[in-house]
Amino acid sequence: MPSLKDIKTQINSVGSTKKITSAMKMVAASKLRRSQEKAEAARPYSSRLEEMLSSLASSAASGEGIIKLLTGTGNDQNYIVVPVSADRGLCGGFNSSINRETFKLVKSLEGNGKKVQLMPVGKKSRDFFNRVMKDQIIDSFVDLNVSSTGYESALNISNKLQELYFDEKFDKCILVFNKFKSAISQEVTQQQLIPLDVSSSEKEEEKENSSNAIYDYEPDEETILKDLLPKNVSIQVFKVLLESDAGEQGARMAAMDNATRNAGEMIDSLTLKYNRTRQAFITKELIEIISGAESI
Amino acid sequence: MAKISFDLVSPENLIFNDEVGMIIVPGKDGDLGILPGHSKVMSSLRPGRVMVYGEDKNLLKSFFVSGGFAEINPEKCIVLAESVEELSSLEKSLVEKEIQQLESQNEIKANEQLLIAKAKLDAINFTFYNKI
Numbered sequence: 001m002p003s004l005k006d007i008k009t010q011i012n013s014v015g016s017t018k019k020i021t022s023a024m025k026m027v028a029a030s031k032l033r034r035s036q037e038k039a040e041a042a043r044p045y046s047s048r049l050e051e052m053l054s055s056l057a058s059s060a061a062s063g064e065g066i067i068k069l070l071t072g073t074g075n076d077q078n079y080i081v082v083p084v085s086a087d088r089g090l091c092g093g094f095n096s097s098i099n100r101e102t103f104k105l106v107k108s109l110e111g112n113g114k115k116v117q118l119m120p121v122g123k124k125s126r127d128f129f130n131r132v133m134k135d136q137i138i139d140s141f142v143d144l145n146v147s148s149t150g151y152e153s154a155l156n157i158s159n160k161l162q163e164l165y166f167d168e169k170f171d172k173c174i175l176v177f178n179k180f181k182s183a184i185s186q187e188v189t190q191q192q193l194i195p196l197d198v199s200s201s202e203k204e205e206e207k208e209n210s211s212n213a214i215y216d217y218e219p220d221e222e223t224i225l226k227d228l229l230p231k232n233v234s235i236q237v238f239k240v241l242l243e244s245d246a247g248e249q250g251a252r253m254a255a256m257d258n259a260t261r262n263a264g265e266m267i268d269s270l271t272l273k274y275n276r277t278r279q280a281f282i283t284k285e286l287i288e289i290i291s292g293a294e295s296i
Numbered sequence: 297m298a299k300i301s302f303d304l305v306s307p308e309n310l311i312f313n314d315e316v317g318m319i320i321v322p323g324k325d326g327d328l329g330i331l332p333g334h335s336k337v338m339s340s341l342r343p344g345r346v347m348v349y350g351e352d353k354n355l356l357k358s359f360f361v362s363g364g365f366a367e368i369n370p371e372k373c374i375v376l377a378e379s380v381e382e383l384s385s386l387e388k389s390l391v392e393k394e395i396q397q398l399e400s401q402n403e404i405k406a407n408e409q410l411l412i413a414k415a416k417l418d419a420i421n422f423t424f425y426n427k428i
Contacts, residue, residue: 041309048305048376052338052367151307151378218339219325227340228365231378238307 004281007274011267018263024090025256032183032249035147039180039242046235053196053232055215056225067222069162069229072195073171078115080138080161080170081106082193083129084177084240085122086248087143092255094178094186094248095124101188102176106133117170121157121241138164146241154238161237162230165194177240178247184254186247193236196229298332302348303374304359311359311380317351319373320425321366327425328366330373337368343415345383346375347425355426358383360419362412383419391417 002010057070083102085095102125106116118137120126126140139160144153161173173194178186191197217224302319304312319330322344328337346359364377391413398410 038308042307044303044310045305045307045376048367048374049365052365052376056338154307216335216337218323218328218337223324224338224340224365227363231364235307 002277004274004277007270007277011270011274014263014266014270018260018267021256021259021263025253025260028091028249028253028256031147032246032253035242035246035249036180038147038150039239039246042235042239042242046239049228049232049235053225053228056221056228057196066226066229069165069194069233070196070225073168075171076114078117078170078172079109080117080119080164080173081109082119082121082157082161082173082175083125084175084244085120085125085128086244087123087145089124090255091248091252092258094251094255095122095128097188098176098178099125099128101190102129103132105174105176105190106136119161122244138169144241146238146245151234151238154241155234157241158230158234158237161194162233170194175237175240177244178251180243180246180250183250186251191236191240193233196232299351300330300332300334300370301372303372304346304380305374305376306380307378312348312357316348316356317353318349319375320345320347320349321373321375322346322361323366328368330368333370334368334373335370337366339366339368340364341366341375341377343412343419345419345422345425346377346380358426360386360416362415381416386416386420388417388420391420 081102083098085098089095102118106118109116116136118129118133119139119141120129120137121141121144123142126137126142129137141153141157141160146153164170165173172192175191175193177189177191179189181187299315299317300319302312302314302316303310317332321328321330321339322342323339324342327344328339341361341364343362344360346361347355348357348359350356359377360381360383361375361377362379364375366376367374395410395413395417398406398413
């Protein structure tokens with residue numbers, strides 16, 4: 001039977017944990033709003049760029065140079081997988097689901113006889129893959145802090161990827177990240193970054209083609225496409241980073257909300273236990289006094 | 297007089313969105329002046345100045361863009377630029393310092409930045425288009 005003092009200490013410590021988790025929830029909520037705004041602000045740029053690209057994609061006939069970002073290398077042997085996780089924990093299943101999904105993807109690709117390399121983004125996935133697949137990591141990016149550094153951080157990643165791509169280190173690049181669905185739910189998503197997957201926007205493309213057919217291009221279609229493709233890779237990375245950032249804050253908010261509620265329940269049950277113990281103690285003392293008085 | 301709607305978009309936000317009288321953008325093959333009713337053009341941009349004018353050709357705003365794309369149709373002009381700075385916020389001495397630093401590095405990557413920085417300096421120095 002724990003003493004009254006023990007229970008009291010326990011209540012206090014759970015109480016301070018509750019204070020911390022509820023503060024973290026508040027912080028995550030305000031950060032979530034900020035990252036949502038950022039993601040919102042990036043949308044016009046990326047959607048415009050995609051529109052332009054889809055109207056130009058048809059003109060990419062040859063598979064030389066930069067155009068390879070669109071048409072692919074023609075091979076299907078070497079993969080690079082980029083899991084995008086958070087730098088910090090305490091956000092529920094956010095990081096572990098990314099790691100699990102990536103691990104599964106890598107295993108299934110390897111099962112098909114492909115060579116897979118990894119380029120983790122975020123401390124949590126870097127640490128995880130450092131433990132399980134250390135020799136497959138070619139590079140990693142941590143402490144990106146996308147909501148304050150902005151586009152710069154996405155540029156670093158996309159430049160590195162393109163450098164590797166043109167050195168023919170890989171044929172396909174797949175991003176694994178948490179897609180922000182709502183403040184409380186994220187969905188682990190895979191997206192093929194290189195070569196560009198235009199099939200998903202095919203329907204739009206047809207629609208676009210009819211209206212874009214009469215555009216004049218300056219200097220010419222191919223030059224624009226050559227400028228456009230690397231930018232598109234960067235903006236896709238940027239979009240993914242922002243989504244993941246918003247998702248992280250959302251996940252943390254939900255996790256901390258749960259923790260706060262659990263702490264509250266724990267305090268309630270501990271308080272009940274405390275009161276019962278106190279009551280029992282008083283009763284015991286009374287009995288002792290009464291029986292003492294009776295025996296005189 | 298007719299107006300044309302103009303959007304200046306960077307990856308991080310929408311910088312300008314309004315109806316204007318005329319825009320000058322730095323096309324890769326030369327500057328493009330865009331008036332309402334312009335034919336449909338898609339152009340890539342070199343680093344340079346984007347000038348925005350009101351209906352009576354008074355200069356409203358001027359920006360420096362590090363390159364990007366412009367999509368133009370008779371009603372609308374959209375400029376997508378990776379980095380956008382308002383010209384009035386640029387400091388000549390800072391840009392000059394940046395150029396000096398980049399020149400001493402002598403790397404391929406720095407080279408690209410150097411071109412942009414030099415274009416930035418030009419943009420600050422040049423005054424044509426300020427009044428038309």
